[in-house]
Amino acid sequence: MPSVEKWNIMELNKNLGGKMNEAALIEMGEYLRNIKIPDVSDNTNFWLIRTMKGYFYDEFINQNYVALGWNFVTQNTSFDKMNIEILKDQIKERYEDKRPGVAINKCIRFIEEVKSGDYVLIPNSGSSEITIGILGEYYEEEFDYLEELSTIKKIENKEFEIGNIKCPYRKRRKMKKLLTISSGRLGYKILKGISSYHGISDMNEYDVDILNCLYNCYTYKGNMMYSLNIAKKEPIKARELSKLMYGITELFCNLTEEDLVTVTINLNSPGKVTVVLKEGYDKLKKGAIPLLAIYLFVFGGSGFGFEFPGLAKGIINTIEEYRTMETEVELKKEELKGKQLENYKAAMEVINMSKDTENDIDIDKVLKDLKLIDELNDSLKFESNIDFAKGIKESEE
Incomplete structure (x- = not known):
């Protein structure tokens, strides 16, 4: 402009x-x-990406990125049929995840399906406000899964206050903030959509409602x-x-x-x-x-x-x-x-x-x-x- x-x-x-x-x-x-x-492209997708109960919300906004966990899975991980079965066992062992297939699918989505130009919603603690942004290119930071597990344990034990602990997630995408909106002004349709507690969720069915906010x-x-x-x-x-x-x-x-x-x-x-x-x-x-x-x-x-x-x-x-x-x-x-x-x-x-x-x-x-x-x-x-x-x-x- x-x-x-x-x-x-x-x-x-x-x-x-x-x-x-x-x-x-x-x-x-x-x-x-x-x-x-x-003019919004017809191929645009809309996503919800969580912020670990709000602990990483401010960091995502201030440093212009969003991230997803399961550091053991990277852009170099093979997602062919044979390796997926091996990967499930590895995720189950390292993360004690009872549904490793779901975790792998989220990682694949974040790495391969999400693209530059897509819109993203990220909620703060308690989802009292939502920031809407446009996603950019994919990149990775050098964090291993042990650092990730250690940080998650500290959060679960409430050893840190919200905003006082660094995000340890490896898989990241650049994000440009567009608008932060009070949840009371989102409308009931989007509020329904953000009730999902998955790390990443498809929000395409709320596309027009999201664009109307912007x-x-x-x-x-x-x-x-x-x-x-x-x-x-x-x-x-x-x-x-x-x-x-x-x-x-x-x-x-x-x-x-x-x-x-x-x-x-x-x-x-x-x-x-x-x-x-x-x-x-x-x-x-x-x-x-x-x-x-x-x-x-x-x-x-x-x-x-x-x-x-x-x-x-x-x-x-x-x-x-x-x-x-x-x-x-x-x-x-x-x-x-x-x-x-x-x-x-x-x-x-x-x-x-x-x-x-x-x-x-x-x-x-x-x-x-x-x-x-x-x-x-x-x-x-x-x-x-x-x-x-x-x-x-x-x-x-």
Whole structure:
């Protein structure tokens, strides 16, 4: 993601002679010039890797890796049928493991099936928070199985506090942290998935739920996904839900074919609303992408890697105002310079697009639907994924 030049929004407004609408346009233009929708490969896998009851959780995050035990098994171990039977006896003898075949399968999975670009969930002690990351290349450290057994025994005897003992596991994969999320904000489906206590578990059936935690907008398996986080803790009222669903469905059905829009709700107060645009880009109407980007921009979305606390609330009114004006970018060259001018131009391109009667989108209705959803913000408390992930504990401090 390219770096974004920041400025003091109040100073910018002062320089523009108090024209807050132009400051809002410049902020929106910066966003539009740098948007990049994450495109998740169809071949991506999703994993859960345990942290030895949380003892290695901080080390995994701080040193950017994950690891798996059974040091006796390495990347040089032969996994052919004949050697597997010998290996079972060796694992059983050294680890007193009653199910050596299961241990071997986990090692094979970690070495051969897990790949760079896969997503991983790692839980802390008690699974009160989960860190989600992207996995990198496989490597090994020079630890033998005796060091591993010694460390495990010390943990079982509670000789060390959590975080005060080094991970002795040999088999490792690099990991880039993306987001740490409170378990209360994961949703019941993922919570069900992380109930497994295996060292490594397949989480592919929770793929969309995991991606929704990370991105407010992304493409995956040919579809485009949009999610809206609702941080309200109290029960959602019937009319709130009705207005929300009406605004969302009307907005997205105006941008693509109605039969291709589906909405799923996981509203446990807090919770999520997810919109799936089947066939994604292929079926969007001309000019839909910038409008969808504005939807995220206004409602706190972090799907493009941006967090704008500035003037997002004024964007809808600003677009409406400028659509009725004959505005020449050339007139702004004396007032605006560098990136501010480029951002202003990017915003004006969207304004001019909204005047195009051939794009088959009712812009007035889109803006009306955006306003309808925005009216619910005070009560439903829309949040970006970063803020939503903090959960109940941090938000109440």
